Structures are given as C-alpha cells and as structure tokens.
Amino acid sequence: MSAEPLVRVENLNVHFQMPRPHLLAPRPVLHAVDGVSFEIARGRVLGLVGESGCGKTTSGLALLRLVAATGGRVLFDGTDILALDAEAMRGMRRHMQVIFQDPYSSLNPRQTAGDIVRAPLDTQGVGSAAERAARVDELFALVGLRSNQKALYPHQFSGGQRQRICIARALALTPDFIVCDEPVSALDVAIQAQILNLLCKLQDELNLTYLFISHDLAVVQHICDEIAVMYLGSIVEKADNAALFENPRHPYTRALLSAVPSRRTPASATRIRLEGDIPNPIERPDGCRFHTRCPHAQARCRTEAPALTEDRPGHWVACHFSNELDAAADD
C-alpha cells in the first residue's frame, strides 16, 4: 500500500432532518451515515457490505457529493472535496464516477446510447467533436458493445448491455475512482458474472480504484481487496478480504457470513440467526447499535458504544468483546 491513499474518508456523516411529527416537536434526525471513516489506496477495491438501509449507498453518494454530507471530510488525492465550491467540484467530477444499481433507471430513456456515453465528454468539454466521436467508439469497444449500437435507445438493450453502457459512461472521462453501487444486483446471475469480470478486467487494465457497494458477500469476496461491514450507518468491522472471511470478529459479520451458502462450510455448520429487524435509524438504540440483535450482548453493550479499533494489524472491529468471542470461537 502506498503512503497516501487516493480516497480518504474521515468521520463522514449524513443526517437527514425529518418533518416534525407535530408543530412544537423538534425535528427528528435520521442518521443515515454516522461517523464513517475509511481509506482506499490507489488501484485497490474496497467493498462496503451490509443490509438494505444500513447507509452503504448513501455513503457512496455522499463521497461524490451526490447527497449532501452533514459532516466529516472526504479527501480525494489530498483535496477535501466537501469543501470545494460548485465550479471546482464540477472539474473534480472528471476523476470520480459512479455506476448505479439499476441499469433500467440510470439511463435517460430519451437519449441514444451514443449520446449517453458522449455526454460526460460534452459536459466537461473534452477534445474536439471528432475526438469525442472516436472516444465513444473506443469506449463501446472497451465494454464489449458494437459501435453500430450507438443510435439505439436504452429500451432496446438488455439489462447486461445497459450496465455496459453505464460502465462506458463512467469510464468516458478516464476517472481514477469509481463508486460501484451494487452494479450487478439487478442482473441475472449469468450476466452478473460477465459484468463482474468486465469490472475486474477494467480495474486491472486501467488501474482503477473502486468503492464496491454490495449486499452480496460472494460478489464482494470475488472482487474486493478489503471489506468494510456497515450496520445502521456505521462501520462495525473492516479487514482484508481473506482476514474477514476466514476470521470474522464482529458478531454481526459472523452472522452475515454464516448465512452465505458455501462449499467450504459443511452443511452441519451452525447458522447464527439474528432475531428481529434492523432498528429504526431515527430512534437508534443507545450504546452499541447492534446490541438489540446481538446474541452475545451484555450490560455494557447497552450503555457504551464501542469504538472501531485496530486490535490486530489491518483488522478493525467495533465490539467490546471481540477478543472473548474469538477465544470462544476457537474452542
């Protein structure tokens, strides 16, 4: 890992003010993202996993300023992009792009595929008209589309092809960093593999840096170097791919991993069943956010929130009892 990470997120907060329940009540605050910090070195892939509604997508959008962050810093190559003015941010957008989950709603139905892929070049004023046209052809080839498909409209493509158009659009400005927001979860399994392989290949060839948001652990294991697990707006565990899958240390991560069907886990392996639903992010539980569902919760967990600490090199976990639980798991 190089000394200076490409992306460094410090204590990112996204809090939404909700409408007052009645006239005199204070505005409730929804803590969608609460104190998230991580860094991604150039050319690496960080996976962000968690249940629906845990704030992983909001984190991804906030660090591209597509959702307004309410606190924290996002350093991109040393520049705090949350502090940039609108015009400077526009220029910064060349270096960071996004691929969305749903290829059916992320393409403008009234633009042709060629126009969609050319739009970033037009918007940022890159090159001459002829150079842009050539670049569009190049991008179509790069993501595996035929250049005679440029004049077709999004509804004339399949889901996988549409996601290829999205990828071509994201690559048009030769960004360094791409937020992949569940790029394959809306696709058929067979197509998922194609798109994942394409993303891997591109990352390799173009030395891209990804923040890969997903709820699918198998996908994350396949593509990511490091993985951060989110629960209710905060990161609960962060480690290298191998370390996390072989030695999960947070009870929530253990529960998630035990739910993944795998060849490696014997059928007899016990599954950790979590009771109840993810709590309401407006009225969050005190102490450890996970204590309402944690099978190992104790009195201390209800009052005191654990900090995310690096108690083994490169392995961060936010749990008061991770060491005790490790010992119990080894037995």
Added chain:
Amino acid sequence: MSEAQEPTVPPVRFDDPADVPEVRWRVTAAMFYGNKAAVLGIAVLAAILLVGLFGPLLLQADPFAIVGAPLTAPGELRPLGTDYLGRDVLAGMIHGTRPTLIVALSATAFTVVIGLSVGAVAGFYGGRIDNLLMRITEFFQVLPPLVFAMVIVAIMGAHFMTVIIAIGVTTWTNLARLTRAEFLKIKEREFVLADRAIGVRDSRLILRVLLPNALPPLIIAVTLQTGLTIIYEAALSFLGLTDPDIMTWGKMIGLSRDFFFDAWWSVTFPGLAILLTTLCIALIGDGLNDAFNPRLRGR
C-alpha cells in the same frame, strides 16, 4: 478509432446514419406524418388558420352589421342564419377566427411559460424555494380565475392584450402543479443523479433532461388549456369585459346563449368551431408526443 478509417469499416446497414442528428429529426418527422390523426389535425387546423388569415379579405362584411331579421334560420341568403340582433353568423365566425386563435394561442403560451417555469424550479430545487413558490401558486388557486381575470381587465381596461394577460396570469396554476409533480418524480431517477455525477449544470438538467421526460402529461394539459382559454375569453366577453369592437367565437356564444332554444344556429356553429380547433390541437399534441417518444420508434 479515427475517421480516416471510416471507409474501411464494413457498411452496417442498421443505424449508423441515424446517428446524425439531422436524420434523427427525419425519423421523428416520419413518425409524426405516419400518424393519420395528427396529420388530419394539422390539415384542419391549417384550414382554420387560412380562414383566419384570408377569410376577412374574401368576405368583407362587417360582422357587427345588422343584415336581416333577428334569429333568421340558416337559408340560402344567410347560410348559417342570423343572431338575436340580425347579425350574420357566418360573417361573425369568419371574422372571429383570427382574434379567437390569437387569444387562445398567446394566452396559452403565456400560461405555459409561467406554469412550466414555476413548476420546474419548485420541483427541481425543492425545500424553501418549493415552499415559497407553492404558497404563491395556492394564492392564485384560491382566487376564482374568472373573478380574478375580471378584476385585472376592470383595472387595466378592456383591451385585446389585457384579456390575453388576464387569462394567462390566472390559469397557470394547474400546469405549475403538474410540472412540479412530474419533476419531483423524475428527479429521483438515477439517470438524473448520473448526469449530476458527470457535472451537468442545473439549467441543462432542467431543460434538457427533466423537461423532455416530463412532457407527455404536460402536452395533454397544454392542449386542454388551449380549449379552456377560448372558453375564458367567451366568459369575459359575456360579461362585456373584452374589446367590444372585436368579434370572437366566444363572444358569439356568450351573447347568444339565451337564444339557444329559439335559434340553435347562433350558438352551435361557433361552438363547433371551438370544438374542432381544440380537437385538432389535441391530435397534433398527441402526435408530437408519440413522435418524440423513442419507445414507439423503430420496427
């Protein structure tokens, strides 16, 4: 990669030519002309426009002149009969075409400009701006439009332009609310977020991304609005609040309203003209809507 290679690319007889914008317009035009109802609408509206332009030159009768006995039934001399004062209905209709169309189209244009701007800005920016603009809209909504228009005309005087302004200022609220609702819906879609991510400016997002996607319901609302405008003009005429020297279809209906059972022709023919005009505009609007919708293209 470069254009120099272009001739060596095997000719793909699929769609590469359609990538040229000019040809894309031709596709849209072909879609439109393929729509029989829309073409019929254009033809009939063109005929009405021709009557408005050249009719008064060919039939140089004064629409206000009393030419015969009141309430004469349509016959050889007066093909559409006379009204309650003995004025020729045909002359009134022909001379009324131009002012009616001018009022209808310019007041509608006025309404569209105000309604779309207010709705688009409110829906796009949301928050306080939305709140402010919607309170203003509600203020205009709670005033009965006709009464409000009357007040404006009464203050500014019964001129032709005043009527256009009065109708425009009082009827934009529905369009503003509809535009806002469409914008609220569309701005949540991910392609808008994707365009933000590449740095598209707000003005372009509103005009080139959100507006085209919001058009289908708006086109229908605008065509209905055109018909409504003609009716408003009629109501103002009926109350004597329009220019007394200019004949319009609305005025003919408004003034002859009480004589419907004695002389159906004095009301029915101008009414049919309004119906026909509104219908043509609706058909054209529908045709344009379909022609611009890429989903209906091809095959």
